[in-house]
Amino acid sequence: MSIxxxxxxxxNSIPKNVTLVxxxxxxxxxxxxxxxxxxxxxxxxNKIQEMAQKYQELPKDIEWHMIGHLQRNKVKYMxxxxxxxxxxxxxxxxxxxxxxxxxxxxIINCLLQVKIAKEDTKFGxxxxxxxxxxxxxxxxxxxxxxxxGLMGMASFVEDKTxxxxxFKTLKIYFxxxxxxxxxxxxxxxxxxxxxxxxxxxxxxxxxMVRVGSAIFxxxxxx
Numbered sequence: 001m002s003i004x005x006x007x008x009x010x011x012n013s014i015p016k017n018v019t020l021v022x023x024x025x026x027x028x029x030x031x032x033x034x035x036x037x038x039x040x041x042x043x044x045x046n047k048i049q050e051m052a053q054k055y056q057e058l059p060k061d062i063e064w065h066m067i068g069h070l071q072r073n074k075v076k077y078m079x080x081x082x083x084x085x086x087x088x089x090x091x092x093x094x095x096x097x098x099x100x101x102x103x104x105x106x107i108i109n110c111l112l113q114v115k116i117a118k119e120d121t122k123f124g125x126x127x128x129x130x131x132x133x134x135x136x137x138x139x140x141x142x143x144x145x146x147x148x149g150l151m152g153m154a155s156f157v158e159d160k161t162x163x164x165x166x167f168k169t170l171k172i173y174f175x176x177x178x179x180x181x182x183x184x185x186x187x188x189x190x191x192x193x194x195x196x197x198x199x200x201x202x203x204x205x206x207x208m209v210r211v212g213s214a215i216f217x218x219x220x221x222x
Contacts, residue, residue, distance in 0.1 A: 003038070024045060024216065043065065084148070087111070098145045130177070140182055149188055150177070151191040
């Protein structure tokens, strides 16, 4: 099936209130253009330099999401254009994003990445770490970031019960945090679910899914 047909199939399978992020990492410009022409305007990348290069070459009404693990020293390369940073897992990173956002006179939207998987390979904050950040006066002083919700990745396992329970955990955390509100923390988004598990994620309350291989085909790791 073509990219445009894959895209339509995915869009037909998700509710209207769920945002689809087409994960275009490692994919060529031609593949992104095909998805763009089929109506997709939100794309996710996991390497900042690759995303910055694609930003330069592609239409400017595309929303670029940084979905990979974030190295602080590279934030500057995307601060002028990134729409949403998914994987913020430290207070130091938040401070760096705020610093770079000031330089470009913008407010950058972010999601706090919470560790819900049992696997050691997954990044993320513990729930108590999230509370510590939100309650810190230093956090409240960061005026050029906006935390709009949480992101989490389930374990890479076949057992759907494990995956579902991990997504349930993130939804519980998200609901608890709705009581918190500050100028730079307004949680509306819960980003969980990828090509293999996005339907379970939606059933458990996800409002944003990151789908790559189900749209573009298998990833090129070369």
